[in-house]
Amino acid sequence: MIVGCEKQTGSYTTVHHSGMAATCNANQRTIEATVQAYKMTHGGALPASLYELVDGGQLGSYPRCPEDGTRYTYNPATGKVSCPNHPRN
Ligand SMILES: [Zn+2]
Numbered sequence: 417m418i419v420g421c422e423k424q425t426g427s428y429t430t431v432h433h434s435g436m437a438a439t440c441n442a443n444q445r446t447i448e449a450t451v452q453a454y455k456m457t458h459g460g461a462l463p464a465s466l467y468e469l470v471d472g473g474q475l476g477s478y479p480r481c482p483e484d485g486t487r488y489t490y491n492p493a494t495g496k497v498s499c500p501n502h503p504r505n
Pocket of ligand 1: 440441481482483499500501502
């Protein structure tokens, strides 16, 4: 029982660490969905930057990585969002 608890604690640390990446990737997908929603309502045009989504109220503030607050990068040509800390394939 005690051993089981220790194992859980150990794995919790690992899960917590990788959970940050999972949260970050989920954030990126959410932002991209917001970009697509913008595109739908702007005649197929992508926002020039994520600041347009902040100014338009679609995003509450400029999105940042939950790990250390790094700002996400956005490609206005593709509408893709990426994090320097947690790149996705
Ligand atoms: Zn990140």
